[in-house]
Amino acid sequence: MRADRTSERKGLRLVRRRPRAVREVERSDAEWKDQLNVDQYRVLRRKTTERPFTGVYVHPGRAGLYRCPGCGAPLFSADAQFDSGTGWPSFSDIVPESIELHRDLRAGIPRTETVCRRCGGHLGHLFRDGPGPDRSRYCINSCALTLDEDDSDASGLGPRS
Ligand SMILES: [Zn+2]
Numbered sequence: 001m002r003a004d005r006t007s008e009r010k011g012l013r014l015v016r017r018r019p020r021a022v023r024e025v026e027r028s029d030a031e032w033k034d035q036l037n038v039d040q041y042r043v044l045r046r047k048t049t050e051r052p053f054t055g056v057y058v059h060p061g062r063a064g065l066y067r068c069p070g071c072g073a074p075l076f077s078a079d080a081q082f083d084s085g086t087g088w089p090s091f092s093d094i095v096p097e098s099i100e101l102h103r104d105l106r107a108g109i110p111r112t113e114t115v116c117r118r119c120g121g122h123l124g125h126l127f128r129d130g131p132g133p134d135r136s137r138y139c140i141n142s143c144a145l146t147l148d149e150d151d152s153d154a155s156g157l158g159p160r161s
Helices: 029-035 038-046
Strands: 065-067 074-077 099-104 111-116 122-127 137-140 146-148
Touching: 029 038, 038 122, 074 137, 099 122
Parallel strands: none
Antiparallel strands: 065 074, 065 146, 099 111, 111 122, 122 137
């Protein structure tokens, strides 16, 4: 396997899997199960993908900041969301320093996995067919996001049931 492709655009680096990554937020599997709802747990901790067009954040048009349901880290500005037609929330940019990239070969083809840097939660993948100048499309599971609305009640802050 080639190990020389370690840099990505926008200052993101492809992170090689470490024997045991130490995260700012670490919990046991039981604690994650306790904290997250079933869908969030499957995606964030088991790296599954939700079915397209099933998430509440599939389509853009909101204001605020999308955070990680696992640790609360800010990940994407709602301003960076666009409608990709894929059935998953799609973003052209990230909150700086929020996301790690990992090589993902599980589907049989190389993909770039996006992971919350703070807690290691699986978010989705990065593709290069977006509308922006660097063509980034962060394809993110809706249930791996929690919208923190700027100016309303905190209904978006807790885990959804
Ligand atoms: Zn997180």
